[in-house]
Amino acid sequence: MSIVDRKERQRAERYDLIVAAARDLAEAEGWDAVTTRRLAGLIDYSQPVLYSHFKGKADIMAxxxxxxxxxxxxxxxxxxxxxxxxxxxxxxxxxxxxxxxxxxxxxxxxxxxxxxxxxxxxxxxxxxxxxxxxxxxxxxxxxxxxxxxxxxxxxxxxxxxxxxxxxxxxxxxxxxxxxxxxxxxxxxx
Structure with missing residues (x-):
């Protein structure tokens, strides 16, 4: 697997992880609890990493x-x-x-x-x-x-x-x- 392929796969995995974490957090505490700060902490990535995938909470909900x-x-x-x-x-x-x-x-x-x-x-x-x-x-x-x-x-x-x-x-x-x-x-x- 090339470096580019590996990076794309990792990016897709991060995307899926963010979406799953948002859904899980919303199921546990409601959508008001879903923030980029909370999600970053839950998945052990920085907020800029989340923002590299999504503009904000509305994009994550979408x-x-x-x-x-x-x-x-x-x-x-x-x-x-x-x-x-x-x-x-x-x-x-x-x-x-x-x-x-x-x-x-x-x-x-x-x-x-x-x-x-x-x-x-x-x-x-x-x-x-x-x-x-x-x-x-x-x-x-x-x-x-x-x-x-x-x-x-x-x-x-x-x-x-x-x-x-x-x-x-x-x-x-x-x-x-x-x-x-x-x-x-x-x-x-």
Missing amino acids: AVANGGFEELATRLRTQTAMGTPDVLRNVCAAYLEFARSQPVTYEAMFVLPTQIKFASADTPIALRATFAELLAALGPDRPSPELLAEVLWSALHGMVVLVQSERIPARGADVRLDVLVQSFGRQSR
Whole structure:
């Protein structure tokens, strides 16, 4: 391995270490606790090293969010690839389970302010892939499919935020999911 290759690999490893440390710290203490000073201390690097990878906390949160989009897209793709008659329900359930199991990452993805652009030419590939899986779950030949997928996504997001903020009880989630899926008129592709 050349010196350049080794340095690039080390740089990528540092990047991943910073992102993982930020996510872990946010899970333990919330995003307010995530600062470049704290992260530098946690990973045993100086703040300038962190700044060589990220402009600041917002960029670190965006990196956590992008990793979340990649994982969410993969989870949804797994459900759409199965092609089962209840693909829409399975995709929606996978979305809700992702949000439930990774609330800090979900918060970085959809709640906290970031520079991530939605519905634009600058939208990250993983975010586009997530949206594409929602479109696929709705099935072909639907009128205004993008608009329908946006409404579905909005409803799922609303369910997540309302449960996480304890505005609605976590119990009854399956019933709400059934109502949502039925509202979209069919459960299969």
